[in-house]
């Protein structure tokens with residue numbers, strides 16, 4: 001008899017696009033979740049170390065979110081932002097309060113892509129230019145303009161584009177000439193590259209859009225303070241800084257609430273974008289900008305579902321839970337436990353070139369004996385970890401980085417159990 005999963009995978013492949021990535025040789029249908037665990041339709045339980053690409057921020061099926069969503073669904077499903085919407089106003093107030101930006105305004109969207117699109121709309125309009133800067137190896141979404149600022153070509157088919165993008169160095173991608181430099185030299189080289197690129201462009205440049213730690217790019221962490229140095233250069237030219245916090249926001253890095261705060265010296269970004277985790281699975285994102293920048297748009301513009309009563313009520317409950325339970329602090333503590341378990345793999349398991357990241361955002365880079373990227377090995381470890389009962393992700397320009405980003409409520413016991421399974425998977429796959 002055909003299994004439920006195999007049959008669904010066949011139907012999936014028959015009707016959905018070929019370019020829609022699907023994990024695992026035998027894809028799984030995740031049906032239910034609770035806490036840090038999920039169950040598939042065949043009854044297998046997994047410890048979720050990827051949280052649906054960092055969407056499950058607090059915990060699966062968090063009762064407060066479920067209650068807020070059901071209550072709101074029982075009242076009014078959706079009207080439109082043409083009417084007052086209490087959950088949207090309350091969520092925007094909360095986000096503004098947490099933003100660290102002066103005189104902030106918040107616009108709510110349905111996704112990270114829409115948030116970045118909006119940020120580009122704001123920056124290009126405000127600056128009167130469609131020339132933008134982005135980092136090499138970046139990922140910012142899948143729309144026409146967010147793909148146009150996505151440096152990672154695996155995710156960005158080259159195409160005609162509404163913005164002109166120039167790419168600068170700013171991510172410590174292993175194997176590149178800059179990656180091995182000490183922090184200060186790496187930072188100086190990136191700043192020199194920024195100056196160099198600016199020198200080659202003519203006319204106004206609108207903005208630099210960047211992830212504080214590249215997510216899809218493989219959790220490559222730049223030196224703290226790099227963006228403060230970038231900002232000094234940008235400020236001289238009046239160029240705006242957009243920090244894409246879709247993966248790094250809400251305390252994920254443990255040490256800070258926002259990723260940009262590791263670079264705080266020169267002040268906050270002009271625009272921050274967010275999505276994923278704030279909704280704990282609900283499709284909501286947004287943009288925060290200084291009033292002057294946000295209000296520079298001179299046309300009506302609404303997002304029909306952005307900040308709908310249901311998603312806003314759920315996001316607010318999720319955010320309240322995150323803060324009341326200090327899940328940022330938990331990310332720092334449990335992230336350190338996980339690193340304690342995983343760091344030893346470097347040197348012990350030959351394929352593990354590097355374990356890196358911050359808080360509960362941990363990447364493991366896999367290489368062949370000659371040091372070249374080992375994407376097939378990453379695929380095997382993913383399979384092996386699943387067989388052991390742990391779901392992880394992968395990424396990196398070469399697809400050879402394992403990505404670990406569990407819900408921020410991960411317990412110490414779960415961290416140790418997951419690490420044990422993952423290390424066993426690494427050893428087993430590495431021996432083949």
Ligand code: PMP
Nearest residue numbers: 111112113139140141215246275
């Ligand atoms: N920015 C970053 C840094 C992301 O990681 C992603 C999603 N992986 C996006 C933007 C796009 O978000 P969404 O898929 O919600 O449109």
